[in-house]
Amino acid sequence: MAKALPIMFQGTHSDAGKSVIATAFCRMFAQDGWKTAPFKSQNMSLNSYVTPDGNEIGRAQGIQAEAAGVAARAEMNPILIKPSREHESQIVVLGKPYGNMQAFAYRNEFFHQGLAVIRQSLETLMNEYDRIVIEGAGSPAEVNLNDRELVNMRIARLANAPVVLIGDIERGGVFASLVGTLSLLEPEDRKRVIGVIINKFRGDVALLKPGLDWFEQHTGVPVLGVVPYLPDLAIDAEDSLSLERFASSVGGEEAIDVAVIRCPKIANFTDIDPLLAEPDCRVRLVTHGDELGAPDVIVLPGSKNTIEDLIYMKKRGLASRIVSLVNEGKARVVGLCGGYQMLGAVIRDPYGVETPLPEVKGLGLLPIETTLERTKITIRTEGMLTWAGERFSVQGYEIHMGRSTPLPGYAPLIEADGRHEGAKHSDERVLGTYMHDLFHNDAFRTAFFNNIRRQKGIAPSGVRLFRSLKEKAFDRLAAHVRQHVAVERIEQMMRQFGCRDHS
Numbered sequence: 001m002a003k004a005l006p007i008m009f010q011g012t013h014s015d016a017g018k019s020v021i022a023t024a025f026c027r028m029f030a031q032d033g034w035k036t037a038p039f040k041s042q043n044m045s046l047n048s049y050v051t052p053d054g055n056e057i058g059r060a061q062g063i064q065a066e067a068a069g070v071a072a073r074a075e076m077n078p079i080l081i082k083p084s085r086e087h088e089s090q091i092v093v094l095g096k097p098y099g100n101m102q103a104f105a106y107r108n109e110f111f112h113q114g115l116a117v118i119r120q121s122l123e124t125l126m127n128e129y130d131r132i133v134i135e136g137a138g139s140p141a142e143v144n145l146n147d148r149e150l151v152n153m154r155i156a157r158l159a160n161a162p163v164v165l166i167g168d169i170e171r172g173g174v175f176a177s178l179v180g181t182l183s184l185l186e187p188e189d190r191k192r193v194i195g196v197i198i199n200k201f202r203g204d205v206a207l208l209k210p211g212l213d214w215f216e217q218h219t220g221v222p223v224l225g226v227v228p229y230l231p232d233l234a235i236d237a238e239d240s241l242s243l244e245r246f247a248s249s250v251g252g253e254e255a256i257d258v259a260v261i262r263c264p265k266i267a268n269f270t271d272i273d274p275l276l277a278e279p280d281c282r283v284r285l286v287t288h289g290d291e292l293g294a295p296d297v298i299v300l301p302g303s304k305n306t307i308e309d310l311i312y313m314k315k316r317g318l319a320s321r322i323v324s325l326v327n328e329g330k331a332r333v334v335g336l337c338g339g340y341q342m343l344g345a346v347i348r349d350p351y352g353v354e355t356p357l358p359e360v361k362g363l364g365l366l367p368i369e370t371t372l373e374r375t376k377i378t379i380r381t382e383g384m385l386t387w388a389g390e391r392f393s394v395q396g397y398e399i400h401m402g403r404s405t406p407l408p409g410y411a412p413l414i415e416a417d418g419r420h421e422g423a424k425h426s427d428e429r430v431l432g433t434y435m436h437d438l439f440h441n442d443a444f445r446t447a448f449f450n451n452i453r454r455q456k457g458i459a460p461s462g463v464r465l466f467r468s469l470k471e472k473a474f475d476r477l478a479a480h481v482r483q484h485v486a487v488e489r490i491e492q493m494m495r496q497f498g499c500r501d502h503s
Helices: 017-030 059-069 103-107 111-126 154-159 174-184 208-217 239-245 269-277 306-315 318-327 339-344 442-455 464-484 487-497
Strands: 007-012 036-039 043-046 048-050 054-058 077-083 088-095 096-102 131-135 163-168 193-201 224-228 256-261 281-286 297-300 332-334 346-348 359-361 368-387 390-407 414-416 419-421 430-433
Touching: 007 017, 007 154, 007 487, 017 036, 017 059, 017 131, 017 163, 017 193, 017 464, 036 059, 036 111, 043 306, 048 059, 048 297, 048 368, 054 077, 054 269, 059 131, 059 359, 059 464, 077 111, 088 103, 096 103, 096 368, 103 111, 103 346, 111 154, 131 154, 131 430, 163 174, 174 208, 174 281, 193 487, 208 224, 208 359, 208 414, 208 419, 224 464, 224 487, 269 281, 269 464, 297 339, 306 318, 306 339, 306 359, 332 339, 339 390, 339 430, 368 442
Parallel strands: 007 131, 007 163, 036 131, 043 077, 163 193, 193 224, 256 281, 256 297, 297 332, 332 430, 346 368
Antiparallel strands: 048 054, 077 088, 088 096, 346 359, 368 390, 368 414, 414 419
8 A cells, every 4th residue: 555644533332423533634634735535444324425426425435525625436435335124235335336235145245345345445545645534433342243344443454554542421431431442452453543532522621631541541542632522513424323413392492393204214314404504493303293293394305215214104194194284285395315206106116126015105295106226326416496486506416226207297396417307296385306415505495494484474584505514614623623632643643653563
């Protein structure tokens, strides 16, 4: 491997903050003039990202590339695992679907092929960039999995990368989890750990100092930083655990009530993040018809298994309640990707892509029918959206294994690249599109919610630039981590690490 200096961030468990810390380092290295690439060899996530050349990778690596100011590419996340059914996932290799596999088959049959793809991707990035920010997954101390793991210490050895271990103090037991993780590592891997970062701290760090001193004396591993919890960070999340920041019940003082349907296979849920930029909107998650109430807006997000999620909605009274609210003129509905498919007349699955069921009736709110196909569409999309007598320039991306065709009464929502995309109800109270990031388009989002504001007697709002909020969030995160982490010391250790003898 060639010129790049790598650094790897691993955690004591999932959601310890690896992605956020890695994003901060991508931004900091870029600010310091280094051409930087993120890398996560294997990612399990239903939140994905389409690269400029039409490949699908994990959302976190796409966002980290944005933070680094470089174009995202498939090599940054060569293997993406997308859970689709019980004990089964779709495997995406270098941005394209490879096939569906059970966990046992993946571990036993795909290991060597996966390792070869990872090695080649890492070598490509190491040759083209100055810094590689590598993110692990879960914990490196999963002793039952370590003989065939493809994402933690094996990758650190492959890249000859020093490792910073991250612990989440918010969950409690941070010293036990850090010490336990270190004690379970193989001696050669433990030598790679140049220090630890304690993340999501709330309180007076002086009260933590006796614990920090004990940890360093007990393990011989330095504490490289204690990072205070940073609220209201407008950066896309990777894990569905982040959805907990949204409300789950009716209430609050916000004027506009937005209900987001949370199904078990919810995917690309970052589509709803820009709604947080509207200060008079209350965004809440709904899992049962009784919780829905009478919201102003209902959002049906994407899904990795649209048919199963549609059945879930019917069983829990959500489908019938949504239809009633629309027919009574009490709610607007926006369906995105899988949510768009659900709004149509029927979803057919002739190839068993999602379930053995040949077809399922949709909500019947849009004049379309959908057929699921074996081939996945992953493209960047831009075009003109027509709504409420106005035209808006919009851009986003599509990731779907299905095509929707119009029925009588169809009206397109978007004209994109010479084709019609999406659909709308005759009174425009129901909208659907395959285009993710619909609400990231500031002019349309502002007009959509201003229309509701006027009907509710609320003063219209000016345009809030969500994309610029993200750039500011990258800078805010980088400044926060610089303040609380020994970044210069880490860089010095990165330069020294390659000269060590790890035999």
